[in-house]
Amino acid sequence: MTPLTTAQAERLLLYVARSPDDDLAAHLKSRGWNISIARSTHDVARLARPDATCAGIVDLTSFAARDIAGLESALRQQQIGWIALANNERLADPEVRRLIRHYCFDYVKIPVANATIDYLVGHAYGMVTLCDLDFVAGVATAGDDEMVGTCEAMQQLFRTIRKVANTDATVFISGESGTGKELTALAIHERSQRRKSTFVPINCGAIPHHLLQSELFGYERGAFTGANQRKIGRVEAADGGTLFLDEIGDLPLESQASLLRFLQEGKIERLGGHESIPVDVRIISATHVDLEAAMRDGRFRADLFHRLCVLRVDEPPLRARGKDIEILAHHILHKFKTDSARKIRGFTPSAIEAMYNYNWPGNVRELINRVRRAIVMAENKLISAEDLDLEHFTAQQTMTLAQAREAAEKRAIESALLRHRHRLNEAATDLGISRVTLYRLMGAHGLRDASASDEKTLFGGEAEGRE
Numbered sequence: 001m002t003p004l005t006t007a008q009a010e011r012l013l014l015y016v017a018r019s020p021d022d023d024l025a026a027h028l029k030s031r032g033w034n035i036s037i038a039r040s041t042h043d044v045a046r047l048a049r050p051d052a053t054c055a056g057i058v059d060l061t062s063f064a065a066r067d068i069a070g071l072e073s074a075l076r077q078q079q080i081g082w083i084a085l086a087n088n089e090r091l092a093d094p095e096v097r098r099l100i101r102h103y104c105f106d107y108v109k110i111p112v113a114n115a116t117i118d119y120l121v122g123h124a125y126g127m128v129t130l131c132d133l134d135f136v137a138g139v140a141t142a143g144d145d146e147m148v149g150t151c152e153a154m155q156q157l158f159r160t161i162r163k164v165a166n167t168d169a170t171v172f173i174s175g176e177s178g179t180g181k182e183l184t185a186l187a188i189h190e191r192s193q194r195r196k197s198t199f200v201p202i203n204c205g206a207i208p209h210h211l212l213q214s215e216l217f218g219y220e221r222g223a224f225t226g227a228n229q230r231k232i233g234r235v236e237a238a239d240g241g242t243l244f245l246d247e248i249g250d251l252p253l254e255s256q257a258s259l260l261r262f263l264q265e266g267k268i269e270r271l272g273g274h275e276s277i278p279v280d281v282r283i284i285s286a287t288h289v290d291l292e293a294a295m296r297d298g299r300f301r302a303d304l305f306h307r308l309c310v311l312r313v314d315e316p317p318l319r320a321r322g323k324d325i326e327i328l329a330h331h332i333l334h335k336f337k338t339d340s341a342r343k344i345r346g347f348t349p350s351a352i353e354a355m356y357n358y359n360w361p362g363n364v365r366e367l368i369n370r371v372r373r374a375i376v377m378a379e380n381k382l383i384s385a386e387d388l389d390l391e392h393f394t395a396q397q398t399m400t401l402a403q404a405r406e407a408a409e410k411r412a413i414e415s416a417l418l419r420h421r422h423r424l425n426e427a428a429t430d431l432g433i434s435r436v437t438l439y440r441l442m443g444a445h446g447l448r449d450a451s452a453s454d455e456k457t458l459f460g461g462e463a464e465g466r467e
């Protein structure tokens with residue numbers, strides 16, 4: 001594992017502008033950004049730190065058109081997540097559009113609220129953090145998979161993984177379904193001295209009880225009808241490596257007794273065999289059920305539990321991981337975005353909000369499924385709460401009744417306008433209001449783009465609205 005330091009230590013921000021906006025700089029500073037200001041490409045070269053991830057703002061409006069090409073070398077720096085500030089004049093230039101497309105995480109037309117810029121650079125910073133996986137805290141590797149986690153609970157988990165990996169003691173991993181128990185087991189194996197040998201997982205819940213003994217310990221030829229040749233069990237197959245017993249709570253009592261014997265003696269006997277075979281494995285087990293309750297009910301042996309649980313690792317549920325929900329969502333999007341021909345760039349603010357409001361009973365696995373589905377379903381460049389099937393979780397916690405009414409009114413107007421392709425007469429009739437009232441409400445909800453055709457529709461009495 002690469003050394004993991006504190007993820008949220010200090011967020012660096014490089015603000016590139018010929019004439020920087022002092023208000024904006026002060027706002028960003030107050031939001032905790034450690035901001036450096038570059039007034040030229042020369043300054044960028046001096047201020048950018050190749051070894052540190054950082055967010056970047058490039059104000060394209062503040063540079064003369066002839067200077068813009070010179071910014072490319074600054075924009076190319078991979079450790080900086082760029083947001084461009086632009087205006088219509090700049091955006092008319094194909095070269096500017098190319099620079100934004102190639103190098104920027106996003107752009108906004110100014111003037112724009114400082115809070116919006118703060119929000120966008122936050123995301124750009126998050127994205128670049130993900131790209132720079134080898135050097136940035138918050139990511140560990142397990143096989144080909146990365147384990148993302150910057151919150152305190154996950155940092156604690158990473159520390160535990162590192163400590164636990166150094167020993168040969170049994171590890172018991174507890175956590176809700178989909179929290180990453182198997183990934184953690186693999187991460188422990190890969191950081192241990194056993195990494196050159198195999199990691200053998202077995203899902204005790206998925207194998208029929210009568211087959212479990214032979215799956216775990218193997219059998220000799222002729223041990224039972226149909227045993228035509230010797231079979232090596234999973235415990236033996238893991239010799240020198242790590243055996244991962246998943247869903248250990250489902251292990252029947254018979255296998256619990258055999259496993260306990262193996263843990264005490266370090267030897268196995270194949271079914272139908274008489275020989276005791278020494279096997280050297282490290283055992284990691286996991287369950288999403290309450291083993292304490294299973295022990296109370298007599299379904300799980302307490303003596304086996306104490307053998308299995310010399311060291312204990314608890315996986316935090318996704319809902320308790322704060323900002324990691326968003327970081328993971330971007331990580332998953334990044335990983336699977338090629339599933340769609342569309343160029344999906346991120347999530348809408350309400351999709352992000354919904355992700356925070358939702359409870360995630362299926363944890364990371366559920367997040368992966370929802371994001372992958374959304375990648376396929378999304379009709380825009382940003383994944384919406386609807387694409388994630390979480391539209392009921394937007395703004396739920398904080399909406400007042402007045403806000404709920406307003407949102408419902410806006411939705412009704414939008415869909416009436418859509419149904420009638422912006423013909424105000426018909427939409428107004430549908431909504432049971434006058435055309436003038438509709439026009440006023442459209443203005444209030446920001447649904448009127450003050451186009452001449454709308455005016456004409458209203459005041460000139462033409463049937464067709466804008467198209």
Ligand SMILES: Nc1ncnc2c1ncn2[C@@H]1O[C@H](COP(=O)(O)OP(=O)(O)OP(=O)(O)O)[C@@H](O)[C@H]1O
Pocket residue numbers: 145146147148149175176177178179180181182183184288328364365368
């Ligand atoms: N921190 C993480 N970062 C990135 N991916 C993760 C993380 N945790 C889990 N995953 C991914 O989520 C999925 C579920 O993880 P895993 O199978 O390890 O969970 P589990 O706890 O064993 O689930 P179950 O209880 O359903 O067996 C996997 O695809 C895994 O790669």
Ligand SMILES: [Mg+2]
Pocket residue numbers: 181182246
């Ligand atoms: Mg699992």
